[in-house]
Structure formats: structure tokens, C-alpha cells
Amino acid sequence: MYSFEYLKSFVINLFLKNNFSEQDAEIISDVLLAAELRGISTHGLMRISEYINLLEKGRIKAQPEIKIIHETSSTALVDGDSGLGMIVGKFAMNLALKKSDSVGTGWVAVRNSNHFGIAGYYSMMALKSDKIGIAMTNANPLVAPTFSKEALLGTNPIAVAIPAGLEYPFVADFATSPVSRGRLDVMNMNNEKAPFGYVQDENGNPSDDSGILSKGGAILPLGGDREHGSHKGYCLSSIVDIFSAVLSGANFGPFVVPSLDYISQKKDNYKGKGIGHFFGSMRIDAFQSAEDFKRNMDLWIQSFKQAKPVDGQKEVIIPGEPERESEIKKMKEGIEISESVLRKLNLIAEKFDLKKI
Amino acid sequence: MYSFEYLKSFVINLFLKNNFSEQDAEIISDVLLAAELRGISTHGLMRISEYINLLEKGRIKAQPEIKIIHETSSTALVDGDSGLGMIVGKFAMNLALKKSDSVGTGWVAVRNSNHFGIAGYYSMMALKSDKIGIAMTNANPLVAPTFSKEALLGTNPIAVAIPAGLEYPFVADFATSPVSRGRLDVMNMNNEKAPFGYVQDENGNPSDDSGILSKGGAILPLGGDREHGSHKGYCLSSIVDIFSAVLSGANFGPFVVPSLDYISQKKDNYKGKGIGHFFGSMRIDAFQSAEDFKRNMDLWIQSFKQAKPVDGQKEVIIPGEPERESEIKKMKEGIEISESVLRKLNLIAEKFDLKKI
Numbered sequence: 001m002y003s004f005e006y007l008k009s010f011v012i013n014l015f016l017k018n019n020f021s022e023q024d025a026e027i028i029s030d031v032l033l034a035a036e037l038r039g040i041s042t043h044g045l046m047r048i049s050e051y052i053n054l055l056e057k058g059r060i061k062a063q064p065e066i067k068i069i070h071e072t073s074s075t076a077l078v079d080g081d082s083g084l085g086m087i088v089g090k091f092a093m094n095l096a097l098k099k100s101d102s103v104g105t106g107w108v109a110v111r112n113s114n115h116f117g118i119a120g121y122y123s124m125m126a127l128k129s130d131k132i133g134i135a136m137t138n139a140n141p142l143v144a145p146t147f148s149k150e151a152l153l154g155t156n157p158i159a160v161a162i163p164a165g166l167e168y169p170f171v172a173d174f175a176t177s178p179v180s181r182g183r184l185d186v187m188n189m190n191n192e193k194a195p196f197g198y199v200q201d202e203n204g205n206p207s208d209d210s211g212i213l214s215k216g217g218a219i220l221p222l223g224g225d226r227e228h229g230s231h232k233g234y235c236l237s238s239i240v241d242i243f244s245a246v247l248s249g250a251n252f253g254p255f256v257v258p259s260l261d262y263i264s265q266k267k268d269n270y271k272g273k274g275i276g277h278f279f280g281s282m283r284i285d286a287f288q289s290a291e292d293f294k295r296n297m298d299l300w301i302q303s304f305k306q307a308k309p310v311d312g313q314k315e316v317i318i319p320g321e322p323e324r325e326s327e328i329k330k331m332k333e334g335i336e337i338s339e340s341v342l343r344k345l346n347l348i349a350e351k352f353d354l355k356k357i
Numbered sequence: 358m359y360s361f362e363y364l365k366s367f368v369i370n371l372f373l374k375n376n377f378s379e380q381d382a383e384i385i386s387d388v389l390l391a392a393e394l395r396g397i398s399t400h401g402l403m404r405i406s407e408y409i410n411l412l413e414k415g416r417i418k419a420q421p422e423i424k425i426i427h428e429t430s431s432t433a434l435v436d437g438d439s440g441l442g443m444i445v446g447k448f449a450m451n452l453a454l455k456k457s458d459s460v461g462t463g464w465v466a467v468r469n470s471n472h473f474g475i476a477g478y479y480s481m482m483a484l485k486s487d488k489i490g491i492a493m494t495n496a497n498p499l500v501a502p503t504f505s506k507e508a509l510l511g512t513n514p515i516a517v518a519i520p521a522g523l524e525y526p527f528v529a530d531f532a533t534s535p536v537s538r539g540r541l542d543v544m545n546m547n548n549e550k551a552p553f554g555y556v557q558d559e560n561g562n563p564s565d566d567s568g569i570l571s572k573g574g575a576i577l578p579l580g581g582d583r584e585h586g587s588h589k590g591y592c593l594s595s596i597v598d599i600f601s602a603v604l605s606g607a608n609f610g611p612f613v614v615p616s617l618d619y620i621s622q623k624k625d626n627y628k629g630k631g632i633g634h635f636f637g638s639m640r641i642d643a644f645q646s647a648e649d650f651k652r653n654m655d656l657w658i659q660s661f662k663q664a665k666p667v668d669g670q671k672e673v674i675i676p677g678e679p680e681r682e683s684e685i686k687k688m689k690e691g692i693e694i695s696e697s698v699l700r701k702l703n704l705i706a707e708k709f710d711l712k713k714i
Contacts (some may be wrong), residue, residue: 072461204667310561316561
């Protein structure tokens, strides 16, 4: 178990050694540690080796010049100049928040970015000023649309954070597939089978092989099969891809350049404008009084928590609740880092002449 | 088989007889016939008897005074004054489109409305002026959140319409559950079993009874069970409920007053502000050149259609494609109306002294 502060300063020092500014190293560590605290370790320190790999290949710039390419009073298009997603993402979400201050809502499409960690982080930036925050991103093509043998879409997560009054906020943050790539990686690392309904083999047949992605297989869309609505998961993932990447001019669908060694690129990289994100901010009081809204959100949350649970379950879970509880617990008791992640991080520490974890 | 024009004039005359204005009767018939043409008959003429029932109960007003309660340059809150959803919906979507003309995007939350037919209709209103259209609505509480015995959410559909260039537009329009209430009703009417993964019984156990909704059962969220991501379907449906109803001040979650006789009301109606919708419009050129965007949407669509299909399937289907093909076919060959719907409509025709279909 490691304390939040201890791991945070490790991450900051590592990115400082890689030519990131102090401010940017702070942002990166903040987002990665938020994932660890919230129990989403698949988007935490585990990802650092991937980032360092892309930095060394020149695919991520340590000192990007992030630019606003075009804007209206409620929108903007941002070019991330191959920066790491956390830096680009925080810039863009702040811009969306600012626009909503003046005209009620703000919407920012981003191109030329990279993996940004947990989408929930950006959506939650809206909460303190009584706004609804929205964040989404496209990603490595790993998900096969309904009826396709080929993976054309990412696990493309959506996060929506909504303020409440006395209750804790509603924070939904989910991949638009039954399972995230990170969770499959962990299952595969532990030699576990995947439940049927997560992946298909290279011919589109059902599979329970958690390592199928490196063998031409693909993740299924949310819904699993056509009869159970996989076309709806496919729609949802497509919407995230189009908002994040077609609207911004980033690589979309099968053209996304994989950031993982085990995925071969499906199509020629047609433009090279990184991956894309999409951020939104809506001021509650652009619709109605924030006080009334938050009182009703409390009622919404309470009426869901008071619903009769199925046998064996304590209650209906409000989106964001398990993550918040994990955050409180880990802040107090410390963060566990798996052996394999520790090994990788310590190799990196050695390489950059840093004290090992 | 009946021609589009024949059915349209039947619907117009019926609503004229019920004190709707000519303009409004035209809008209602337009939305209902769009559903029939697009092959979504569960949202077409089949719904008319429900609307007439609610009109007679005084829950729908034929001549509502639709009002803008609050607005900013990019947002508005609209009160539908218990109008039928099509009339209120079209008013609100037009307002969203207008706002996006001036500030890039427009977002309208609506309360005090009723069933609005197919969400896709409103989203598609954005296409002709190179905008992305978004429409969603909450509905009768029929869906049980993950771990709940009780149904607290509607099948809460989302529609997103995105323009393309030479290709036809992308139009996703889907309930956030594996099955819509309408399709279950049809299965039940035909004495068909539902596939497992659609519904649960009153104790939250798996069921294949398509008539379970009238016996205390519930529809499952998209994903089916917790292991396969039902919590993501639950999140999605919740977001639609909160955007449509908490943001607007409509009845939300379990407080929605059912429009169906077979559903008992779960909670006291706390406010009586009907159901809620949420509409959005984003001008493509508020982000980048509409020409470039549409060229890339063509490439997006083509690369999905060219993906290798699984055995037994012709190709990957682009959202909106089957509905568009149905529209062309039915416009030419006519629209089929089921015996049971015909019977109900002819009873209504008789009552209002109209020529039977």
C-alpha cells in the first residue's frame, strides 16, 4: 500500500524528467491518481509505460502547443499538437466551462490528442460551479460493430457528471462496450477466461478467450448480440467516435493509430491527427434555478436508493457511488499497486534515474 | 396496404375532429406517418387510441399554450402546457435549431409534455441545414435499474442525426433497453415468448413472459445483467431521464404518471408537469467546415460498409439505413396496418363520425 502523496510525487518527478512542465506533470499525476483512488486502476499508473513508449517514439510531445483552431460563442475546435490527453483534455474542458459561463453551454471538439485517462475526471470539473459536465473520447479500434468481423470502433467511453444538493453528485463514466480493454488485459494477465458476451474471435464467433484481441478477435458492443441490442451499443460507440473524431478532424473508426503494440493498424493513417475527444458543459441555471434542480436531484437519488433491491443486494447503486467510496477508503488506507505494474514502473524509474517505488 | 396520403388525411381529420388546429393536426400526422414509413409501427398509428384516451381524460390538451419559461443564448426551458408531444417537440426542436444559428449550438429542455412518437423525427430536422440533431425523452417507468426489483425508468430513447455528403445521413434512434415497450406489446398480442435478457419478473428473476409488465415485472436495461454491463444501460437511461425531466422540471423516474392502463403508478405524482424531452442542435461549421466534415462522414460510412461481414450477413448496417429503405419501399408500395390496430382505429372513426379506414 502506498499513500496518495507518495505516488503522486513519483508520477510528477517521472514526467518532469521527461521534459514536461511542472504544471503539466501536476495535471497528469492528478488524473492518474484520481483513477487509482476511484478504483479504476486500469486507467491509472498501469498506463504510464504506454505513455513513455509513445513519448520515445515521438508520438506524444512533452511540450505541445495547444491551439484553438476555430470558435463560436458556444463551441470550439482545439488542436492538441500531439500532447498527452490529460493536458489537452483539461485545457479543452476548461474552455467548455468558460463558454458555458457566458452563453449557457460550451462544447469543445479536440483533435491531435492521446489517451486522456478517465473520462469522469473532466466531467467532474463541472460540478463545483453547478454545471453538468460531459466528456467522451475515441480510442484504439477494438470493438466490432454488429455483423462485422473487424474491429472498427474503440471502447469509446462517455462520462456525465450531474450536481446534487445534499446527496453526492451523479457521476456516470462507462465504456460503451460490456468490458473495457483494460479489464480484458488484466484478465489475460491473470490467465482468466472472459465471460461469453464480451468478445468474438476473428470470424465473429463467440469466444471466452481474454487474450483474443492479439489474435484478430474483437470486443462486442454493449448489448452483446443483435437480439439483445448490440446495434444500440454500436450506435452509441459510433456517436462517441463521430463527436470526438469526425467533428474535430482526428483519426476516426478504423483509422485510429493504435497505441498498443499488439494491435496491427487496420487502415492507412489518413491524416495523422491523433485521437479525438469531445467535452460539454451545461450551466444548470441556463435552464432553471440550480437550487430547485439540486433539490430534485436529491429526490431522484433518494427514490432510486429506496427502491426494493433484488435478493442478495443491499440497494440500487447510484452512478459514481462505488468510486467515491473507494476514493475515501484509499485516501485513508493507501493505494495498492499490482506486482506487474510495480515491476514496470521500477524499470522506468531506473531508466530515468529516479528513486524506485 | 394503404397509401401514405390516404392514412395521412385520416389522421389529420381525426385530430381536427378533436379540436386540434390544422397546423397541429398536420404535425401529428407527419410524425406518426414517419414512424409507419420507417418501419417503426410501434410508434405509429397504433398509439392513436392511447392519445385519444388521454385527451378524454383531460391529460392532453388539444390547444396548449406552449411557453418559453427561461432562456439564454444557447438554451431554453419550454413548458408544453400538456400538449401532445409532437406539437411540443417540434416547437422545442425548432427553437434549438434557431439558437444554434446564432451561437453555434442550441439546447432545449421541455416539461409538461406527452408521448412524442419517434425521437428520430426531431433529430432529423437538423440535417437539412448541416447540423447535428439530438432528441431524447423520458417515459413510463418500465425499466428496472441494475439490482432493483422495481421499474423506475422509461425505455428512454436517444436519437442522433448526423449529416453526410454523398452518402445518406447517419440516424441512430434507439431505446436504452434491449427492447422497447411497443415491441413487447406486439409479442404479447401475438402470444410470443420474449427472449431471456429482455425482462425480469416481480422479484427480479429472469423471465421470458412478454406480458410480464402487467404482472409487476420490468424491462432490463441495455446490457441485460450486471456482468454484461446492465449498469451502463442503467446509466444511459438515467442520463436521458435527468436531461429530459430533472433539468426541465417534468416528472422523473418513478414519478412519471403512466399513460398506460396496465401500469399502476409507483409513486405519488409529485408535481404533475407531464413527461420531459431534451433537444439539441449543433451547427457543424461551429467546429469545422461542413464540407470537410461531410466528406469525412462519407469516408466513415464507407469504411464501415466495407468491413468484412460475419457469415450469413451482407454487410455492416449504418444506423438509419434500414429505416430509410423502408421509407422508400412503403412510400411506393403502401403501408400495412395490422388487423388489431385497424379495428381500434375504425372504432375511433365511428365514434367521431369519420369515414372508416
